[in-house]
Amino acid sequence: MREQIEILASLQNVDRGIKEKNGAKKALAEEIRKREEELEVKKNEVAQLRAEWAEKDKLRQEREHLLQDEGRKAMDKRMRMSRIKNIRELQALQHEVDHIKQANGQLEEELIGILEDLEARAALLREKDTELKGLEQAWGEGKGELEARVAQIDKEVAETSAFRQTIVAQLNGELIERYELIFSRRGGMAVVAVSGGICQGCFMNIPPQLWNEIMKSERLNLCPSCHRILYYRPTVPSGKQI
Ligand SMILES: [Zn+2]
Incomplete structure (x- = not known):
């Protein structure tokens, strides 16, 4: 029994080595997972900002088209006015033109606000996108290194496990x-x-x-x-x- 236990003690040394290596591998895998999750969060953040910008930009286009349409309407009415002699009709048309002008003034103000907002969003988007590119580049370099370390550990564990078998063969x-x-x-x-x-x-x-x-x-x-x-x-x- 003394000899068996001595062999068992050397098996334990080998097993402790394997356990330590597997622990290191687990830590590396966890680091890889965390880095990828971080990247994913950043990607989603940028995608979200981009979608919000696009939605706001759609609103800008709508408002610009509306402004153009209303501007055209006002112009048409003014042209009609030049052909009308009836004073009451003229007054009515003038009233309509004034109304459009006033509405368009408000639209223009709204558009200025939208443009300012779009500019701020674009700046934030650029900043976050630069961060994302930086993370992606760093990870592109770092991931390979971590994966190589994992592969090295796998190789070492495989070798140690083969050696372990030779010890196990001597035990009950x-x-x-x-x-x-x-x-x-x-x-x-x-x-x-x-x-x-x-x-x-x-x-x-x-x-x-x-x-x-x-x-x-x-x-x-x-x-x-x-x-x-x-x-x-x-x-x-x-x-x-x-
Ligand atoms: Zn004890």
């Missing part, structure tokens, strides 16, 4: 199952040393009876508090390695 299947369960439940630490009578996983004292069992290492011993697999490592004076 039931032991691996047990180990994997503890590894996933205990934050990537399933096999821990007992040093100075203390579990190095949860730092609780190990009962003397269990301590003897661990030293003998005849069977699988689990920590009574954290349920990790325990193995014996003699306490050595600091500075020395075994």
